[in-house]
Amino acid sequence: MSSVSEPLQAPAPPQPKDYKSALKPIWCPGCGDFAVLNAITKALAHQALPAEDVALITGIGCSSRIAAYASVYGFHGVHGRALALAAGLKAARPDLAVLVAGGDGDGLSIGGNHFLHACRRNQDLTYILMDNQVYGMTKGQASPTTAADWTDSKLTPHGTGITPFQPTSLALAAGASFVARGFSGDPNGLAHLLVEAMQHPGFAVVHVLSPCPTYRPEQMDWKKVVGPFDVEETSDPMEAMHRVQADDGMSTGFIYRDRRPAWQPASQAERSDLPAIEAEFSL
Amino acid sequence: MSSVSEPLQAPAPPQPKDYKSALKPIWCPGCGDFAVLNAITKALAHQALPAEDVALITGIGCSSRIAAYASVYGFHGVHGRALALAAGLKAARPDLAVLVAGGDGDGLSIGGNHFLHACRRNQDLTYILMDNQVYGMTKGQASPTTAADWTDSKLTPHGTGITPFQPTSLALAAGASFVARGFSGDPNGLAHLLVEAMQHPGFAVVHVLSPCPTYRPEQMDWKKVVGPFDVEETSDPMEAMHRVQADDGMSTGFIYRDRRPAWQPASQAERSDLPAIEAEFSL
Amino acid sequence: MSRSDCSIALTGSGGAGAITAGELLLRLAGRQGGYGLMRRSFGPQIRGGEAAALLRFATAPVGCMNDVYDVFLALDWRNAERFGDEIPLGAKSLVLHDPAAGPVPEAIVASGARLLELPLKALAGDLEGGRPNMIALGALAALIGLERASGKTLIEARFVAKGSAIVEASTAAFNAGFTVIETAEDPELATAWRIAWDGDAAGIDERWSLTGNEGCGLGALRGGVRFAAAYPITPASDMLEWLAPRLEQLGGCLLQAEDELASINMVTGASFGGVPAMTATSGPGLSLMLEGMGLAVASETPALVVNVMRGGPSTGIPTKSEQADLDQALHGLHGDAPHLVLGALDHADCVLTTEWATRLAEQLQTVAVVLSDQNLAQSRVLTAAPDYTLPALEGRVEATASDAYERYALTESGVSPMARPGTPGCMYTADGLEHAASGQPSTAAAVHAAQLDKRERKITDHDYGDFWAEIRNYPGDGAPTLALLTWGSTTGAVREAAERLAAKGRAVRVIALRLLAPARPAALAGALAGIDEVLVIEQSHSRQFHRYLRAHYDFDQPLDVLARPGPILFTPGEIVTHIEQETRS
Amino acid sequence: MSRSDCSIALTGSGGAGAITAGELLLRLAGRQGGYGLMRRSFGPQIRGGEAAALLRFATAPVGCMNDVYDVFLALDWRNAERFGDEIPLGAKSLVLHDPAAGPVPEAIVASGARLLELPLKALAGDLEGGRPNMIALGALAALIGLERASGKTLIEARFVAKGSAIVEASTAAFNAGFTVIETAEDPELATAWRIAWDGDAAGIDERWSLTGNEGCGLGALRGGVRFAAAYPITPASDMLEWLAPRLEQLGGCLLQAEDELASINMVTGASFGGVPAMTATSGPGLSLMLEGMGLAVASETPALVVNVMRGGPSTGIPTKSEQADLDQALHGLHGDAPHLVLGALDHADCVLTTEWATRLAEQLQTVAVVLSDQNLAQSRVLTAAPDYTLPALEGRVEATASDAYERYALTESGVSPMARPGTPGCMYTADGLEHAASGQPSTAAAVHAAQLDKRERKITDHDYGDFWAEIRNYPGDGAPTLALLTWGSTTGAVREAAERLAAKGRAVRVIALRLLAPARPAALAGALAGIDEVLVIEQSHSRQFHRYLRAHYDFDQPLDVLARPGPILFTPGEIVTHIEQETRS
C-alpha cells in the first residue's frame, strides 16, 4: 500500500503484456494462435480495461487453450460449449466484458448449435473463431471448414467430399449483428477488429484465419493471399452475404454491423420479494 | 399366396391409405400435422414406392409422432437427433428412401447442429420441418421460429425478445441443395413438393407451415395469408437467399434446387478382406 | 357416521372439465380446514383428450393416494377405461354415473362397487349454461360434507374474470349438484362419505397449496438461486414456468436455452460469475447434462440440477412417475467426479431439500442434484407451510484481492476460496483439465491425487447434521425391530404403511434418505440400532437404491427389497401386505 | 550373464526422434523372436515437444511395464524431468548420456544409477547426416543383444521412401552406436543387459505387433461391424483412423460425425438398417452418447460403443490412463436400461473382447460398451496372434415377411426377431417411448413391466460360458487362498505380480472380469472356491469396481482393495509389496 505522503501519480496506461499470464503456451512453434493472443491483449490494453472486469471463455482445442494465457478471468470449459458458458455468465454479470474464443471444430462442429443460437440471441459478447480448418488438438482431422478435397487425415483419406461451411455466411444467416474477419498474420489489424467488436453492443463474430503449421503447413502461404476486403462494411445483411459468398474466404476487415441493441434477459417485472412470493401458496 | 391357376392381374396402384398405419394419432383436433401425414402418404403413393423400402425417421414432439402413423419402417428416436439417425441409416442402406420429419423445436433448437451438418453433408435425404413456431408437446413454449413478441408462454412472459430463425435461410447458408416451403393447409401442393424433394438427389429441406391450433390458435389464420411464391425456383443460392429474406415466411413453393450429386460415403478403396487386413499385424 | 379420509376420482373426456372441478374441490376442502392431495392423469392425446382428477381428502396431512377409491364420478365414459389401472375400486366404492352417458363399463361393474345414478346432463339441461362438471363439484362437495356457502365464494373467485353470467351459471350448477345429494332419499349419501372436518381452521393460514415443482422452485429461491437456464421437458417444465416470472421479480432471470447442453453450461457460466444458479430437467435432459456437470465438478463451480424423474428408459413414459434416474444421478459422470445427490421426500420437503441442496452446492463448490419425480412434481397437496431450520452454512467462500491467489488451493476442508470475477488480483482460469492449486493444467500424478482427494474430502468430510435422513419410529407393541428404508416420493406411502402397521401393533421405523450422496454409513448404522430386519422400498425395476445401499453401506441385518417399476405408484396397503407376508419378525 | 527381461527409457526433445528409435528397437526385438511392449509419453506441447519411448523387452510375453527401468538413454535433457514420475530408476539402472547435452539432472543422479557417457553428438558429427537417435538405436540394440544385420534391414525398410541418402546415413549411425557398445572396454556392457533371445523364432510368423486401439478395431471387424460413426477424441482417434480405410476396404464405411450426439445416433440408424455398427470415444464423448445409448437399449437396436478411458473427471488428463469410466458405463443411462459392459484385459484381448461384444450386441439386440484405456490403446505390444474360439452365437435374429409381425414380441429368451428395412410386411416403428409388443406406444403398467423384464431377461439369462472372466491359478506352495480380482488393463500388472508371488511360494488366483455387466454372481462364487481372502485391484480413486462388486456380488471372503487413480500405472512390484504387507493369509 502506498503511504500517504507519496506524491499522487496517474497510473501508467496498461500494456498488452499486463494481460498475459505467466503460463507458457503449449502451441507448436509458428502456430497462428500466438498472434491471436497478442491481438487480444493489445485490444484490452487499447481499451485500458481493468483485467478483473474481463472474462475469456473457451472450449477445448489448441485455440481454446488461450483462456489460460491471458491474465483475466478465464474459463476453459468443455468442447463446444464455450458460447453457452458465456451466455450464462453475461446474463448473470452484464457488467463484465465477455470474450469467447475457440476453434473451427469447437465452434462449428460440436458447438454449431450454440453458435447458431448465440448469433440469434445477440447478447453482448465477442466471439473469436480461430479457424485453422483442422482439428489441431486431436492431431489433424478435417473440420467443418476444411476443403472437401483435403486428404491428409487418415480419418478421411479421400477427403471429406463435403463442401466446407462459410462461417461468416452462417453467422449472417443466423442473425449475428457484427461480422468481421481477421488474420493472425496481421495482429494489429486483428486487434483493431477486436476493439470494435467489443465496443459493438450485440453479438460480434470475428472470424480469424489462424494457421496450423503442424497439420496444415500449406497455410503458411495464407500470408501471401490474405488481404483487406475491397469494399466497406455494410449494415445490409443481404449485401454482406453477397460479399462473403463472392469472396474466397481470405479477405479481412469489417463485413457487417447492425447497431441494434443487445439482447438482455427480461427485467420489466415489478420487483417483489420472497415473502410475497410465498404468500401465493396460502389458501 | 395366389394359386398358379388364377389369372395374372396387374397389382392395383397403391393408395395413400396403404401407407397409413392402424395407430390413431394423438394430435389435437385441427392440428396441421394430420395434413402433413396425408401429404406424405400421397407422395409415397404417387411414386408407388414399396412401403418396405421407405423409412421415416423422427425425433420427439407432436410432429415427430408422425413416424408411427405411416406404415413404413419408422424410427421415433430421441429429441433432436432424427437427422443423425437418418444419416447413419442412409449411409448404411443407400437403397432405402429415407424421409426425416420433426418440429421446429426438434430440428432448430436442440437439433440445430445436425440440421446445419445435414445441409452441408448433402446426403440424399428428405427433411420435412413441421413448423408451428411453438413447442407443442411440452405445452406451448417459444421455439427458435417463434416471433420475438409472442407472450403466451409462461417461460417467456414478455416474449423472447429474440429474432426468430428463418429456416430456409439457414438451410441455404449451410449448403442444402433443395429448399422448398409447403403448407399443411394445401396437402396436395405439399405432396407435390415432397415428391420432388424425394426425387432430388441430395439433401432436400421442405419447410412446412403446420399450425398448432392448441397453443397458437392465431395460426388458424395462416390459410388467409399463405400463398405461392410469385417467382420461379432458382439454382443460384444468393438469389434464393434474397427471395426468402424478402418474403414474409408465408410463401410456398420451390425455392432452390441444385442438382449436384448427393454425398455418399467413400468407396474408392480397393476391396480387401479380413485375412489381408490381419496380415498387416505380422512382424 | 363420518370419516377422516375419502378418495375420489373424477373423470371426463376432453373439455368436460374434470380437472377444473377437482382443483376447486381440493381448494374448497382446504378452506374448510382439511388436508388433501390431487393428482392429474391424462390420456395420450396432447390436449383435449380424456382426463382424470384423482383426489384424496383427510383431516390430517396425506402423502399418497389410498389403495382404493371411495367415490368414482364419471362425467362421461369415453376412454374412461384408460384410467382403470390408476383407479382401483372395491365393493365399498361408490360409482356416481350419469344415465345419459350410457351403460357403466363392465370392468367397473365387475368391481362390485355400488352404482348410483347422478343425472348430470338432465340437471344441466334445466339450467342456463349449467355445466355438468360444476354439478359434479356440488354433488361431491355435499357428499364429503363441505359447506355450500364456501363453494359459491370459491366459484366467484375462480370465474370472476369470465364474467358474471359464467359465475352465476356455475354457482347454480354447483348448488343443483349439492342439493341432489343433500336431499337424496338414501340416508347413506348424507353420512357415509362425509368427512369430519374437525375445524383445524385456526391453522388454515399456515396451510399451503403446493406442487412438488413449486416446492423445488421455491426451495431454490430460498437457497439464493437468482439465475436459471433450462430447456422445457415434461414433467419439469411447470417448475421452470413457475420460476421464470418470480426470478425476474427478485432481480434474477431465467434463460430458455437451445438445449440441455447449453442450459447446464449457462448455469455454470452464471455461477462462475458469482450468482447461484440452477437448471431443472428430467431423464433425457439429465443425460445430456452429464458432461457439463462433470465440468462443474472438476472446475469446482457450484450448480443446482433438479431432476424430475419420469418413466424410463429413453423417452419412456414421460407423463408418469418412477425412481429410476438414481443410478445416473449418482454415477452418470465419467471419471471420479464426487458430487451431491439429494432426494425430496414429499411436497413440502421439496422446499427444504432444494434449499439445502442449493446452500450445500454453494458452500462445497460442487454440483448438487435434487431428485424429485412426476409423482411429487405435478400433484398438488394441502400441507402445513414448510417449517424447518437448516444446519448453518456459511455460503460460498469468496476470495478477496490477493497477490498469491490460488483458486484450487489445498485447504483442510477441501474448499478453496473462489474469486468472483471483478475482484482485482485474483484472476484465474477455471478448468476441466486436471490442474494444480493455481489452476494451471497438470498431468502430474501427485497433483491429480491431491485434487481428487480435495474434491472428495470437501464433500465426505462435511457435517450434514441430522438432515441426511428422516428417521421416525412408529411405535406399536414394543420397540421397532423392522426398518423400512426408502427415499424420494415413495416415502409418502411408506409413512402411511408404517402408521397402519403401528395401529395394528407392529412397530416399525421408517428411514427415508434425503442425502443420497455422499453416503453416510456411520449415521445409518446408528439409525439402525435395535433393528434386526431391513426392508428397502423403491420404485425401480433394477433395484437401483438397493444396489447403491449394498455398495456403500454395511448392514448387520438382512436386507429385503420391495421394488417395482412405475407408472403405478405404491399404496400403503400394498406395502403393508408385503410386510405382513414377507418379513420375518 | 544374460537376462530374460530389460526395460529401457529413451527420451528426447521435440524432433530428436526418441519415438522413432523406440519403435524400431521394438520391431527389431520382435524380428529376433523377442516379446516386448512400448508406451509413448509426451509433454504438454501439441507437437514438437519432449517425448519418451518407454520400452520393455523379454523372452516371454509382457503385459505391463516393470517397476524400474534398467536403462535410461536421454538424447538430450531438455524437459526430461517431466518424465520423472514415469521413469523410475534404481541403483542398478544404467543411464546413458551425452556429455554434450550437459550435466545429468540432479534427480537422476540421486537415483544412484550408474552413469555412462555416450557421446552421441560427437559420434553424429563424425558421420554425414548421422542422427543421434539412430546412434542411440544402435547402442541399445547392441546392449540388449540384438543382431547388427537385422538393424540394417529394418532401417532400409523404414526409410526407403526417404531416399538412399537417409538410409545410408541412418545405417551408418546405427552401426556407429552398435560398435560403441560392442567395443566398449567395460565388459559389463556386453553382457549385463543382454537378453537371451532364445530363438522362439519359429513362432515369429504367428507373432503380432499390435496396439489396443488396433485390437479393438480388428475385433469389431471380426464381429461383423461394417459401419462406424465417430468424432475424434484422444485416446480413441487412432482406432478410428485405423478403421476408416479398412472399413472401406471391406465395403463398409466410417462417417466422421459433427459430434458424439450425432455419432451414436448414426450408429443406431445404421444398425436399424441391418448393418452391425459401432463408435469409439473416450469419457467426454461417452457422456454425450448416453442419451443415444438409452435409445438403442429401449428400441433394442444393437450398437457397439468402445470407450477408451483416459484420466478424469471432465477433460481431465486426456493423454493418460485411468479406469474411472466404469461407473458411467455401467450406470450412466437414465431409467432402467440394462445393457452389456465388457472390459478388455490386454492388447490381444482387445480383439477377443470387442469381437465378442459385437456379437453379443447383435444377438441380444442391445448396446455393448467395451472399455479399453489409454494404457492398452496407445501402447504397442509384441504378442502371439490372438487365438480363441468364442462361444457360439447365432447373430442377429431377423424377421421374415409376416402379417402378424410384432417387433417387440414377448419371447422366452427376451430376444424378438428384428425386421430389416426392406422386408415386406414387417414395417414397424422403433421407439424409445415405452411400447407394447407391436411397437405401439403404451403407458400401461403391465406393458412397461413386461418390456422391462424382457430387456433385462435377454441379457441376464444369456449363457456367457467361460468367457465372463479369465481365471488363472498361479500355484506356489499349496493351493491359492488369496484371489486377486481385477479388470481391464490392470490385469497385466496383476498377472505378473501373481507370477512373482508364486515364484516366491505364495499361491494366488487371478480373476479378471471380462464381462462386467450383467453381473455373474454364481460364476464368481464358483471361481472363488477355496479362496478365503480377496484383493480387488483397480485404477480409480473412488473404488468404482469395488463398489460395483459389493452391489452385485456376495462374498463369503473379506474384500480388500488396492485402488488409486492414474496417471501412473500399476507395476507388478507395487502389487506384490501391497500383498506382502497388507493381506492376511
Ligand SMILES: Cc1ncc(C[n+]2csc(CCOP(=O)(O)OP(=O)(O)O)c2C)c(N)n1
Ligand atoms: C466431447 C468431446 N469430444 C471430443 C473431444 C476431442 N477434441 C478435443 S479438441 C477437438 C477439436 C479441436 O479442433 P478445433 O476446435 O478446431 O481447435 P484447434 O485444436 O484446431 O485449435 C476435439 C475433437 C473432446 N475434448 N470432447
Ligand SMILES: Cc1ncc(C[n+]2csc(CCOP(=O)(O)OP(=O)(O)O)c2C)c(N)n1
Ligand atoms: C432431451 C430432451 N429434452 C427435452 C424434451 C422435451 N420435449 C419433448 S418435445 C419438445 C419440443 C417439441 O417441439 P417441436 O419439435 O417444435 O414439436 P411440436 O410438438 O411443436 O410438433 C421438447 C422440448 C425431450 N423429450 N428430450
Ligand code: SF4
Ligand atoms: S497443432 Fe496446429 S493449431 Fe495446434 S498448436 Fe500446433 S500449430 Fe497450433
Ligand code: SF4
Ligand atoms: S399441441 Fe399443437 S402441434 Fe401438438 S397435436 Fe395439438 S395442435 Fe398439434
Ligand SMILES: [Mg+2]
Ligand atoms: Mg481448428
Ligand SMILES: [Mg+2]
Ligand atoms: Mg413445434
